[in-house]
Amino acid sequence: MADDLNKQENNQKIESTSQNTSTKIYSDDNIDVTTYKCPNCGGETFFDPKVQKIHCLYCGSMFEIENKTIATERNLTELLESGNVWTEAEVYQCKTCGAKEILNSQEVSIKCPFCGTNNIIKTEELPGLKPQGITPFKLDKNQTSQIATKWAKKKLYAPRDFKKSVKPENIQGVYNPVFTFDAQTDSTYNGTLGKNYTTYRYINGKRVACTETRYFNISGLQTVTFDDILIQASSTIPTKIVNKIEPFPTKKAVEYKTEYLRGYFANTYNKSGQECWNECKTIMNSTIERQILKRYDYDIKLSLNIQTSFMNEQYKYILVPIYVGHYNYKNKLYNFYVNGYNGKIGGKTPVSKIKISITILIGLLILVGFLLLMTYA
Ligand SMILES: [Zn+2]
Ligand SMILES: [Zn+2]
DSSP states (O other): OHHHHHHHHHBOOOOSSOOOTTSOOOOTTTOOTTOOBOTTTOOBEEEETTTTEEEETTTOOEEOOSOOOBOOOEEHHHHHHOOOOOTTOOEEEETTTOOEEEOOGGGTTSOOTTTOOSOEEEOSOOOOSOOSEEOOOOSOHHHHHHHHHHHHHHOTTSOHHHHHTOOEEEEEEEEEEEEEEEEEEEEEEEEEEEEEEEEEEEETTEEEEEEEEEEEEEEEEEEEEEEEEEEEOOOSSOHHHHHHHOOOOGGGOEEOOGGGGTTOEEEOOOSOHHHHHHHHHHHHHHHHHHHHHTTSOOSEEEEEEEEEEEEEEEEEEEEEEEEEEEEEETTEEEEEEEETTTOOEEEOOOOOHHHHHHHHHHHHHHHHHHHHHHHHO
């Protein structure tokens, strides 16, 4: 109880109408992106995943982020025709690895999360659409470090000395851009499927089982409603890895506020809205096909034509939380990626050539043994 009271004392809610300059307003409209200073002490502040508030590193003050409404969907045409740009953000680029990030100028001294060098410069490029939603980080760097250590120690093919002294380095929170799409679909289809069956024939007086196929025509209507189909809008973090650490709870996204970016990087999207929507349609089309085929008992798909109309297409542009860090082993960096919401991890660790050779050798021995058995049995 006493603890709660203390917390309340610290949690000075930032009011939007305050004359006192020492309690500066932290709202989206009048935020000064170049200085994220604590109103109480002038120290640097950051978004603290543990308390889901803005936290001052120096005096410990915490500030709530106003307005936590769930991000709403927007009409797809807005995305495809959009020329909006996100005016309060700036694009920086790492000169070493080429990664493009959005961050505020005071953070430029930070090491690039992808290659670990200190070579980040501002570019002329505009940051593109402003996100409408964000899934804030839930795990902090300490928890991420523990997850990364545990994971590396469990890696079967990692060298023993690496596992013994594993130490995750340069852990940075990076918000990765995703589009989520909704749509209702109506499809008409026709096609030909085949079902196998067994008949018996007498060949030279012997009863022999034969497989034959009976073909039949299909046609009909199929309606599928899609909700929050997630498409990665940046390829800076390899899609394979992002897929591995999914899901990101886009349903839990809150309205985007610049405050959530404080202390973090944000990747710019490098795929167009149209490109992402096309990718999404491919996923939707294959789902529709699967749903249609599920209605039938068949073994062979000879042909299937589907005509689909898409309706009520909507999108959300959301930032999702990923921690990027690396292990340094024999002066080589191995990146790992942790879902900042649920702690799922993917990435690379060094591999021991000896361990792999032994595995291959054992595999070969088993194979040789098996072949010998087959030959002499
Ligand atoms: Zn402070
Ligand atoms: Zn870099």
